[in-house]
Amino acid sequence: MKKILLFTLMFYLTFINSALAHTGLESSVPQNGDIIKEELKQITMTFETKVEQGSIFELQTSIGEPVIVENIALSENQMVGTFSSPLKNGVYLVNWKIIGADGHPIEGEFSFSVDMPVSEAPVEDQVEPQEEAQPQPKGEDKKIDSVNETETEEIQQNKIPSYVIPVILGILLVIVVGSFLFILKRKR
Secondary structure, X not given: OHHHHHHHHHHHHHHHHHHHOOOOEEEEXXXXXXXXXXXXXXXXXXXXXXXXXXXXXXXXXXXXXXXXXXXXXXXXXXXXXXXXXXXXXXXXXXXXXXXXXXXXXXXXXXXXXXXXXXXXXXXXXXXXXXOOOOOOOHHHHHHHHHHHHHHHHHHHHOOOOOOHHHHHHHHHHHHHHHHHHHHHHHHO
């Protein structure tokens, strides 16, 4: 009886280690939740496994509009995507799908914000201000910032950590094996 329990425990630990090996994204530039304050023309993702051909990522705005990724380059455990022009201010969601070295598909997502200061045109290029073009009051800027922060938080809250599924499967396995052992013991 103890041998069965020990075998089940070893099987569970082996299963968890291999399941956690598929966690995916090690780091990224920009990172999840970053607020970028300078021009951004590329996204770099480093994975915990070698990235095979067929791996991709998509970028979209907070309202779901796709952003065209000009070129995606794969190198060992990195994937780099470049854009023809810098990203505009706003919240962005990166959905990545890779094929790991063992052939298993792995996918995930992260979000970040671009909040570059708006540069003013040189003095000779400025046109006399019109009465209609008035700067936004400070309260409006705060309102826009709070909307962007709320969108970023909502995107992050929808993400399930990668260890949740293996833990749930492990708990279910322990329950099934425990129930099986309990039934066997009762029959004796």
